[in-house]
Structures are given as structure tokens and as C-alpha cells.
Amino acid sequence: MSLMTKVALFVLCVAFTGGTALADMGKTAAPLSVAAGSPADMHNKEGIEHYNQSHWDVAKKHFTGAVEADPKSAEAHYNLALSLDKSGDHKAATEHFQKALDLGKDKPEIANSGILKAHLKMK
Numbered sequence: 001m002s003l004m005t006k007v008a009l010f011v012l013c014v015a016f017t018g019g020t021a022l023a024d025m026g027k028t029a030a031p032l033s034v035a036a037g038s039p040a041d042m043h044n045k046e047g048i049e050h051y052n053q054s055h056w057d058v059a060k061k062h063f064t065g066a067v068e069a070d071p072k073s074a075e076a077h078y079n080l081a082l083s084l085d086k087s088g089d090h091k092a093a094t095e096h097f098q099k100a101l102d103l104g105k106d107k108p109e110i111a112n113s114g115i116l117k118a119h120l121k122m123k
Helices: 003-017 020-027 041-052 056-069 074-087 090-103 114-120
Strands: none
Touching: 041 056, 041 074, 056 074, 074 090, 074 114, 090 114
């Protein structure tokens, strides 16, 4: 798809949604890969695949499995929080974003996440 086509589609999306596409841009985040060799890897990869297809509940199940397999994985908690957010369970999402931050303070992709900060009301 050409750049002009993408721009045209974006403009149409903004026009048809009354600008909500712009408001939502900061709220989307991509799920993260877990550390190589993590016992959470299999569930995490499955979760990412389903998350990218907007299968929030299936992704949530896999990310829950990833957290259970490796409770110290900041990325697994972060990904579970993303899927919980998409499913509308913001309270549980906030809890897992906090856990992700506690475990991954030194990981910029977690510590600087806009959606994490919004849930934790950080600046």
C-alpha cells in the first residue's frame, strides 16, 4: 500500500470517527517478547499472535499462562495488562501494569509506556 493510500485511509478514519482515531493513537501498544529461554515463551508467542488479531480473550488466556509459567517476567505481566485493558478489565490491567513496572523498571519499553503510565496515572 502506498504512503498516499495510507494517508487517505487515515484521513477517512479520522473523518468518520469524529477524530477519535487521533485520541486512541497513544493508547495502543504492542505486546513485548519475553527473555530468551523464559518458560513463558510459548504462551507469550501465542498470546502475541492472538493479540495482533484482536482476539483479546484468547490472548488474555495465553498471557495468563505466560505469567503463571514465569511470574517474574515483566513482559508477560505487561502483555497480560494490555489484553486486560482491551477486554475492558481496567482494574486488573492496572495491577499487572504495576507488576510489570516493579519487575521491569530498567526496561524502557515498559517504564516509558504511555498506556502503562495512563493506568498508573504517572507523568
